[in-house]
Structures are given as structure tokens and as C-alpha cells.
Amino acid sequence: MLLATTTINALEISIGLLGGLALFLYGMHKMSDGLKAAAGEGMKLLLARLTNNRFAAALTGAAVTAVIQSSSVTTVLVVGFVSAGLMSLQQSVGVIMGSNIGTTITAQIIAFKVTKYAWLMVAAGFASWSFSRSSTLRDYGAMLLGLGLLFLGMDQMSVATYPLRSYEPFIDLMGRMDNPLLAILLGAAFTALVQSSSATTGVVILLASQGVLSLEAGIALAIGANIGTCFTAVISSFGKSADARRAAIVHVLFNVIGALLWFFLIGYLAEIARAISPSFADLEGTARLAAETPRQIANANTFFNVANTLLLIWFTGPIANLAIRLIPERPPQEVKQIEPKYLAPEYLQTPALALDRVRLELGHMSSLVVEMLRLAPRAVLHGTTYELRALANLDDDVDLLHAAILNYLGKLQRQELTADDASQLQTHIITANYLENCGDLIETNLVTQGNRRIALRIKVPQTKAETEFERAVLEAMESLVKAIGSGDQELAADIIARRPHIDRLADDVGDLLAAELAMGGEGNEDSLQAFRIQADLLGVMKRLYHNTRRIAELLLDKSE
Template sequence: MLNTYLKQCQTTNGALVALGIVGAVLGVIAWPALAATGSTAPMNWGGMTMELLGGLALFLYGMTQMEVGLKAVAGERMKSILAKLTVNRFAGVGTGAVVTAVIQSSSVTTVLLVGFISAGLMSLPQSVGVIIGAKIGTTITGQIVAFKITKAALAMVAGGFGMLFLSKNEKIKAYGGMLMGLGLVFFGMHVMGEAMHPLRSYQPFLDLMQTMTNPLLAVLVSAVFTGIIQSSSATTAIIIVMASQGFISLDAGVPLVMGANIGTCVTALLAAIGKPREAVRCAVVHTGLACTGVLMWLPFVSVIRSAAVAMSPVYPELSGMDLLAAETPRQIANAHTFFNIANGCIFIWFTTYIARAAEWLVPDKPLEEDAMIVRTKFLQEELLTTPTLALDSVRMEVMHMGETVNAMLKGIMPAIIKGDTKALEEIRQMDDTVDILHAGILDYMAKISKQPLLEEQTRELMQLMEAVSNLENIGDIVETNLVVLGHDRVRDKIEVSEQTQQVLNGFQVAISKAVAAAVMAVAQRNERSAQVVTGMKDEINRIADSAAMHEARRLVAEEPNRILAYTLEVEIIEKQKRIYYFAKRMAKTVLPTVLQQRD
């Protein structure tokens, strides 16, 4: 039940629920606890709690709106960058930072890495660099929050609302959602700040905050808090909001943001449960870097503090709590960024060793154990909130499904012509794998369809559904038609002549080429591969006509079971033509509408 709750917290509503619960605990439980200290100052705890929770909800909803807009505008570009710009460890760090800054989730970046590693597009040492960069990318939230543009908050909400609801252009609506979300972030901060303002004069609360100057205690508290809400960005933002009221000093803020780095690893570890070894290794790297970085810098918190002060503006005209409220938010944001960049500069030189350590800690499973499990490899729940990336994972899964279909096509003709019942049944069982993958892909695409999609994404989703169904139809033809024909050949003891075998095998080679190119076209959005498939129409017709002429000549041959053999061989040719038909339909989903209509 706990695991289900934590997974729910990864969604927008789940995060609101989780932080709402934490806010209630802070407000309601702290009320009698703090009141018991004997203070006589009148405090409206109920009103403060409601304002705090309301501001928290506005803040989180604003963050979600901003992320949705960013993903819609730049999601496709981010995926492309992540796939292409990881040629070396330094490019990987930069790529991970940029992608995570947009996606606002280092866990989602890690999930993408698992897919790329599984597909052979990236090595584990390369992924270490991207994970290092992802840590840097998460600091963007703290930097945004530290600006405190509260006076323009409602103007940003109004402007974003107008763009979102009045424009018909999808990109403008996405930018409107981003602007409105950013306005809600700052307005939520303002509401939370106003709610906590009375605590400035409440000494028991100030004494409680003072205990956070103990670095080890602050790291532990922040790690636990972040582990519960599963968002280091949200924790950092709350820390900065409290600093803007003068409640948290820089001495407390530095270890608190360090602890948030550890707490967010809970998300990566949960996401790796039951996943392939690549996912577990990425989670281990994610967690190991976070914990090592904190332990390494914990004795040198003063160094981070000094660097943050040097990087931040000063307000010598202020004093006391007003000075803290003015300077500390930016200092904490800069400390967070400095901490992660400094770690990156250190860890970047050890990516190969870090990858080896992860492989040693998480060794490969025995081949027999993996072979027993049939499951999708690339469809991750964490990607659903970023539809562009989720759709891309479907394409990678199509390649996975296509590998099994291609294996069926490679083995079916030898099984039909010369194989026994056992060989034919092995081909039939391979279709069970195709059916499992097909069902998994359709279920995942149904979940994608429930997300807010741009018109282009909806069109892509429909095209992928059609392509996957065509690929499944090819598997069904092999299982329900060609395998049955093979059993007929075995039952009737039909002998296929050497010349006919050459004709059928030659046709099968062309069909297999078409199916492989169609799978490549869909998986890689490769129009050239799609045109290869559609361009094979004349070749397929020529081979089919030649095979038909051959069968007509063989019909008059004086051989036993000639009529049965002729019927069998003609049926094989017809089913091969049918397979090409579905391969061509599959390839057409990748082509522009003008090219689709030519056939």
C-alpha cells in the first residue's frame, strides 16, 4: 500500500496530496506542540494553516502548469538532444542539465537513459555523465523561485490565462500555460510568505528553526521530507520561501538543500523496482552520486556558504531579519547550484569507474532467468506526463516487438518446407510474445491518450496505434495461417521440390526485408525506410507473378500429391503477399499524407 501511495505521489495530484498532508502536519500538529512552550502571543493557527496549504497548492499547481508547457514546447527537442549530444562525458553533463531543466525531473531523465541503454544507443559510462548533469538541471527551480517577482505574479497569471484560453494556436497555448504557471508559482510563494509572517515574532518557532543549523540534523530532516514528497525541487522551493521570511539562515539552508539531493533518490529507487538491470544500475548511480556528494561536502559546508555569499547580491542598508529575508533566498539558490556543479566537476573524471561499480553492485541476471520473462522493455509510467517522450518510448517498443516478428518470418519458411511439428510449434509460441507486447503497447498508449496532448501528438498516437496493429496482424498471419499450412504439409506428407523451395525462399527474403524496413521506419520515424517498403510494390508483384507461373507449370508435373502440393504452395504465396500488404500499411503511417495517397 505504501508503494502504491508513493507512486501516486509522482503524479500532479499525488504531489498535491502529499505536500498537503505534510503542510497539515506542519500546521496542525505544530500548533499544540509550539503552544505548549508557554508563549502568550495570540496566534491564529487555523487561519495560518489554511493560508499555508492554499499557497502551497497554488505553488505546486503553478509548477505543474509550467512544466506541462515546457514539455509541450520543447519535449521533442529535449529527446533529440539527449539522444544525439551524449558523444562524450562533458556533452552528457550539459545535455542532462538542459533536459532536466526543461522536464523538471531527474527521475524522468534517468528513465530515458534506461531506454537508450537497453536499445544500445548509449553506454552506462555515458549515462553517468547525463545523471551528473541532471543533478545540475534540478537547481533551476530554486533559481526561479529566488527571483521573487511577486508584484508581477497576477499580471503573469492574467496574461498566461488569456494566451491559454483565447488562442487557437497550440504553441501559443503552451507558452500561455508556462506564463500562467510561473505567475501561480510566485503568487503561491507570496501567499505562503504572508501565512508564515506572524511566526517572525513567535520565539518557539524561531528556536525550532535554529536547531536546523546542525548540518547533520538538517540533512536528515530534508532527506526524509524530500523522500516523502518525492521532489527535491519542491523541497528547495519551500526552503527558499521560508528563507524569504527570515526563518532559515544560510547556515541551515545549505545542509537542507544538500539533504534534498539525497531524498529525491527515493523516486529513482522506487522506479527501478521490478525493472531491468539497466534501470537498477541507473538508480544506483543516481543514489550513489547524491550520497557521496553530500558526505564529501558535509565537513566543508562553510566553503559552500562562502561561495554562495560571494556569488549573491548584498543589501548593507538592511539589518536583522529583514537582511536575512532579502539576502538568504538567493544565497541558498546559489549554494544549491554551486554544490551540484562542484560535484559534477569532481565526478566527471570518474564516470567509467562509477559505471563499473554500478555493474559490480548490480550484476546481470542469468540468461535463463531473463528468458523466462516476457515483458515490455521501454514503456515507463514515469514518462506519461511527458507525452512526446512517452510516444518515443512506444517507438522503441515497436522495435522490440518487431524483433520477434522478424524472427518468426526468418524461421517460418524452413519450418513449413522441411520442419517437423516441434519446429512449427516453436514459431507459434513466438506469437504469444508478440501478443503480450502488443497488449502492453496498446495499454500504454491508452494511458498516453488520457494526457493533455497537442494536435500533432494526437495524430502521432493514432498513427502508432495503426502501425502496431499492422505489425500484430503480420504475427497473426504467421501463427494462424503459415504455421497451419506447415502442419498440413507434415500431415499429408507433401514433398516440396528443390526448385519450388528456391522460389518460396526468394519470395520470403523480399517479404522479410519489407517488414524489417517497415519496423525501422516506425521505430526511427525514418521516411526513407518507409519509401523503401512502398517502393517494393512492383518487385513484390513481379516475384508473386513469377511464382504463380512456376506453380502453373508445376501443376502438370507427374508427382505424388501434386494437387495438394500446388494448393499448399499457392496458399503460401498468397499469405506472403498479405504480409507485405500489412508491412506497406505500417510504413505509410510514417509518410506525409501526400505520399500516402499515391498508392
């Protein structure tokens, strides 16, 4: 009978603990989602406006991670900016260092023990999230709802584990955590499993609030959590560019070096935490541990991460160089098929950043269309079969990027989007369709005409007026690539303003072609075929400028 009772109690504790942990993790996810939606554009601007100041980079990393609550996700986001050339590897080192500070925010909130307000947070957050007409209030409502659920999960875990306070085997197990190496390894393993150092630190604070975990053991577990959080970034870098793998290595180097620096100083760190944390001298034994240790662990965790950043931030250059030496550039390999440069799945959890990645990919796609436009006139009028085939292959690349962008946006649509994000998503879809249509116009119409010219063995002259018109259209599309990549509204307005000039050039070419056909004589078959090819080229170029102008108008509409 006693064995059955023990089994039942163990089962109840396990169910309560796992259920509370699930609620805790879901609450953290919901809180993060609300914050990301409310501050997504701000995060993008913070990362995009980084200077070479290493301290600005560290503060940015801390701010972004305080919102995302995952230093590994911040690392993944930074990798994309390095790959895009928007941030140097040395700048990324500062951001990654600062990201560890951002993860301590949750631990500080948890340590305040405001569980009694959890239901109020849930009620107020749900009301704002469900019934508010303001998207901003809905986002902050989701954040408050998530925070309330987080505390409810903590409370459930606390209730479930309360009987363990007097369970000797569990107390003995917690006593073994005073071995710092064992505690660090356990903290790293648990964090790699749940993929959140904030969650690990939260569970550590929970155990401390039961009075069964010493401060030194809690600090060691938190240090291990910092190492375990590298697991996600390392896994996500597999198969990626050298810069992606270097950023992941920077994350590992920073956290491992930090752990090694403090491994033999955990006792001193504990004394610092006791000195800067409130004391409850009127309590004794387990009750005093339960009252003091949670806040001490949270403060030690913050102090540890801030101190590591202030110490190692002076070595961003050497750390970046070490990462480059550890991850050398692979010899270039022949790419059989084009692939998207910017559409990493990690960004889908943060719509504002994901949409920015799509904008960069649209710039990549438009640069291919520009290359097609640059090659098309010569290939159609004078080129070989090989040149025409190369032009068709470029359209295949444009089609692949078009499909990849639409697929990525389709996945993004499943996320909770603000009205502005949903509008931007639709603009990206329309832009991608216009660019894909440009490629099809060149491939379907002009490549076909070029093959006809070769089959008929005719020569097609090219006048100065035609060359000037084609150059004007090409320059408009080159400006569009820059406008998409930078969001430059003046460039977009300039593309639209070129319409009268380009229309006049097109009319001049049309008049000239008609005059040449009349001079060539109705019975001259070669002149007639040449006219058809030139007229088709003129029509396609006009439609290409039309698409270019429509995309520029979309860019201006978004700004308004």
C-alpha cells in the same frame, strides 16, 4: 480562551501553509507540463544525439532537467536509453550529474521575488493557453500559468507563516537547523515525501524570506534535498534491469559524495554565497536576513551543484565501474512470457519521449514478426509439429506486445497532447495493428496448412522461384524493422519501391504453381493438396508484403 485562540491560529496557519504548498506544487507541475510539451521533441533529440563527451552529457542533463524540473525523472528517462543501447552507462553518469544543475533553475526564479507579477502571469498564461490557436503558444501559456500559480503558492505560504516570525517555539526549531546533520536529514526526508528537490528548496527560500532561517541552515537543507531526490529513482528501479538499478545507484553515489564533500565546508560555501549575492547593508536584524538570505541560498545551491559536477565529472568512468560492482548482472533466468522492453510508465508524463518509446517497442514487435517470417516457409512445407508449435508461440508473443502497446497508448491519450503527438499516436496504433495482422496471417493460415500437410503425410516441393520470392519479402520486412527503429525515410521509400519487383516474383511463382498442377494431373490428390498449401503460402506472403509496404508508407507520411 487563550488556548482556543492558539489552536485556531495554528489551524489557520496549517491550512494556509498546506494550501499554498499544494498550489506551489501544482504550479510547478503545470509549468513543467507546458515546457515538456513545447520542448518534448527537443529533449528527445538532445538525449538521442549524445556523444562520448562527458561535458556534453552534463549540459544535456542540465537542459533536460531544467524543463522537467526533476532530476529523478531525468534519471528514469536515461535508464531507458541505456537499456535500449542508445547510451552507455558512462554517458548516463554525465547526464545524471548535469541533472542536479537543472533543478536549481526554479530556486533561482523563486529567489527573484517577482510575486507581485504572479496574477499578471496567471492572466496572460491562461489567455494564451485557453484561446490561442497555435499549439506552441498554448504550451508556453501553460508554462506561464504554472509559473504564476507557483508564485501565488509561495505568496500564500508566506502570508500563512508570517505570524511564526515572532513565535518562540518555531524560532527555536529553526535555530536547531544550524546543526548541519539534522538539517540535511530533514531536507532529505521532506524531499522524499514531496518528490521534488525544487519544491524543498522553494520552501527553504520561503522560510529564509521570513528572516527565521540562517544561510548555513538553508544550505544544509538544500544539500539534504539533493539526497532526498534520489528516493524516486531508487524506488522506480526496483524489479528493473541491472542497468536501471545502476543508474539509480549512480544518482545516489553522486549526491551522497557531493554532500560528504561539502558537509564540513558549509561555512565556506556560505561565505562564497554572501560574496556573490547582493547585500543590503542599510537593513538590520531579521529584515536584513529576509532580504539577503533567499538569494544567497539560491546562489549557494547553484554553486554547490555546479562545483560538484565540475569536480566529479572527471570520474565518470570510476563511478560507472563502482555502480557495476555494486549491482552485478543477475544470472539469466528463463523467461516464461515475453514482456515489453521500452514501455516504462515514467515516460507517460512526457508524450514526445513516450511516443519514442512506443516506436522502439514497435521495432521489438516487428523483429518478432520477421523471425516468424524467417521460420514460416520451412516450417509449413517441411517442418515438424514442434516447429509449427514454436511458430504459433511466436504469434502469442506478438499478440502480447500488441496488447501492451495499445494499453500504453491508451494511457498516453489521457495526457495533454499536441496535434503532432496525437497524429503520431494514431500512426503507432495503425502500425501495431498491421504488425499484429502479420502474425495472425502466419499463425492462422500457415500453421494450419503445415498441420494439414503432416496429417495428410504429403511432401510439398519448393522451387527456386518460391525461395527467391520469399527471400524478397523477408528482406523487405527486415528493412522495415530498421526503418521503424531508426526512422530512416530512405529505407521506407526503398521498401515501397520494391513493389514492382516483388509483384513480378509473385506472378512468376503463381504461373509456376499453375503449370505444376496441370502437369500433375487432375486426379492426383497429393498434387492438388500440395498446390493448395503452396498457393496459400504465396497468398500470405503477398499480404505480408502489403502490410510491410503500408507501414513504410505511414513512416513517409509522418515525415512529410
